[in-house]
Amino acid sequence: MPIKFRSTPVSEPLTFDSIGNSWNQEDLSRPEGYPLYHYLQTEKGTGRITIQGKKYILNEGEGVLIAPFISHSYYRQTEEWMTSFATFTGVIESSISTMLGNRQVIFIEKEQGTKISALIANVMEKYENPPVDVKLLSIDCYCMLMNFVDGIYTNDLINDPLYQRYIDPVIKEIETHYDMELTVQELSGQVFITPQYLSRLFSRFLGCSAYEYLTTYRINKAKEFLLIYPRMKVEDIAQRVGFLDASHFIARFRKITGITPLEFRKLNRSYS
Template structure:
């Protein structure tokens, strides 16, 4: 296996999102792009430390910290350590033009360590999967979408983490949902974990995220169900319901239809 894997797309673009280039364990050289890069470009430190200058600002990228840069934004980066090792991905796809809207038209997004660990793991898994199954374009597209959604969510989370009530009550509940969405979570059990009433927790979710705790939990589970439906074509709907925390298949189908307008099987056919 290549110790410094890097791959460039060499087939026609047929998926909504995919990579134009991707790599990890990369010994990063100095790079000066006075006209920017033509794609959305995410660069993250694995080891060492790098300096990135863009739009008059200087960013220090410590391990697991990263920066997403929009197309054609001039930038310059270099190592501030003996060796700077990076992970990176650039994005393309049939709906590439929608990325800016997905990211609130941000030209620069700084990624802190906690999110960077998640993104680095996804990119590393993508590289490993591409080495063994380069034809699996659907899985690649889903992973690219996951990265973009993490970046989109990270925009709002960075601002919200400045809010004491969000940090104390809402953020721990979101982490619990992300880790254990497949288990028998309820608004009551989640609120007990942060020692407040279910009603107050839902008011906080509504204030900061625009939805109730139950709506957030259900939406997260439905999004996970979409991944199962697309990536595991032979998995039964009943099994997907169980894997995403729904105890009753009929309830799962009803909630899925309410959120998406179609049944799980119709969603699978469409996609």
Template sequence: MMPIFFRNLPSSEPFTFDSVGNDRIQEAVNRPRGYPFYHYLQTETGEGIVKVQEKEYLLKENEGILIAPSIRHSYQSLHVSPDWKTCFATFTGSLESSIGDITGNQPVLLISSEQGIPISTIIKKVVTQYQNPPLDPLSLSSSCYQLLLLLAGGTAVQAATDPLYQQYLVPVLHEMETNYDSPLTIQELSRMVYVTPQYLSRLFRRFLGCSAYEYLTSYRIAKARELLLSSPRSEVQEIARQTGFTDPSHFIAVFRKITGVTPLEFRKLN
């Protein structure tokens, strides 16, 4: 039986595993709405095809891929016979919203086989901890942070050094991440860098694999998670306003779509 473990209690640690497993004969998976947490998948043996939105990636032995929350994806073995074995981990914690900052705020990261070897070692260690309780939350949190730092050194699918990325997306991303609490439109953002909204949208799709609206919404929800935990006395309506949502009902609906729970449920769980 392949080891797969899920977190069954709320965690107060800054980073920890929501789920982890290894030595898994990987079945086909299709997630049209993505996964609610950062999700890492790595090949142990065999080969698999991972499709993220409209792009496909081949994962050979020890190669891995990190996918941000709520990004549409699917994967399956490259071959007809089920000979693709994988290990995986998903991440949460009280500082979950900062995982994007650690990993460069990229929706997808590819991990080379050289980087994958130490990552699989950490996953194996964590699985062993789950197999031999009681669990040590601090040790799990430390292992989780080590793994995230290894992922941060991965090769981004998007070439952040590309001149187009630097000239057009960097200032727009800075504007979004600085003024996420203000009304922002693709028209205003495109005027800021002297391009059409259509061209800016194409650049977002090319480098980040999502629309400008999807990026801004994900960033706002990440900030909302942070505020829900750091300001426990703030009302949901106030959190909505502070993160750029004028309608609290819309905020709750978007929050639930991305995280799987309402803002109040998220606060109680954490």
């Protein structure tokens, strides 16, 4: 049951935080979701996955990519359920959602799953022959993510008129001006709807409220600053990502990641 975890600081644009195959998958429940984008694919047997209350079956060769902090659980449907998986990180981790069309869940069918299985096996082989070239791993990570980029366009939600009219322009505004004093009130006003309706649309399409999306985007940008600029003060990073109060920034960072900004920076230094 091979599984590999990242053992170096996050210095590449994109990389695997963990990856594995031939894994005897156990039942598990994550009411608060997982803190990174992660992919699960059935190698043998059948599993049932519940995502935000909706149940799906993963047959052999089928997989699913789930965004951070999306509630889910796994249960085996057959006596033996073997899986492969990967979790994704990197200094531009916050750009993954944009790459994926801001989708929270992407299902992969067997044909595409065969390609992803081959990529995972190739990465696992590289880990078996150290030293591992972290730049090549970053390229492999990007190539794997591109499989999910292909997959998003098979779903019609991204072309929904409500998404195009209200969600897409708000996301672009957040990505462009996250460092400014944005509020849900202001964002909803730009597309001429109420804050409550905007948040309902975000929940429908992205699985989170508009405020949660804005806050998570800012925290992900803060992670980049913490790693790219190791001498930059936390107070300055807070301002750079749109928080006027450093204490509020630290509290939100800890609530989302489970650790403080300085602990995050120290943790990612400790691997060197």
